[in-house]
Amino acid sequence: MGCMPASSSAAPGPFTALDFQLVLLRRMADHNADLVERARHELGASAADMREANRRWQAMTRSARSRGAAARYRSVFGPPESTVRRRIGDLECEALRWPVPLWPDLRFEVLLAPNGAVWNDWLVRAPGAPVPELRTVDDLTPWSCTVDEAARAFAPARPMEGTAPTRWGLAFEAPDADGERRRCVAEFTWGLLQRVAFP
Structure with missing residues (x-):
């Protein structure tokens, strides 16, 4: 993809789009460590790079001098x-x-x-990108859909408070492979599906 690894020098450069992608991944690692590791390698970044990007982002957002x-x-x-x-x-x-x-x-x-x-x-x-076909719980795989897509596919869906910042939940019913409707709670991080639980 042409992305350069995040800098590990003592004086870090500007916070880049690559760094922010590592921030996104850091939040997703709690649920899908294997997917995150593959994505991190694709970006050419180390686990230390990911931790450092997240540390810098948190410092930027909490700083009293932070821009909007x-x-x-x-x-x-x-x-x-x-x-x-x-x-x-x-x-x-x-x-x-x-x-x-x-x-x-x-x-x-x-x-x-x-x-x-x-x-x-x-x-x-993205506008014009193929929308995933969500018909059963088996289609709800990690990173397969966004909050809006799941809510539309399995309406009516009830929004739920997330377990941490940047996390959202949706409660709804969806059929399984046998057509039996099941209660589901889908968890999203930064708007992307991470996992589905069946309470």
């Missing part, structure tokens, strides 16, 4: 690939989207409130 979240994403990714207006209820927001080389069919989306505050930031399907 939207400006922070622009500094990491550069100008967005697309900017569209979107209405959510009675409010209009702006959706910024950037490509993520690790997942070519996805985009990282940031929703901005009218005052410029970030309402949401997660992975979504």
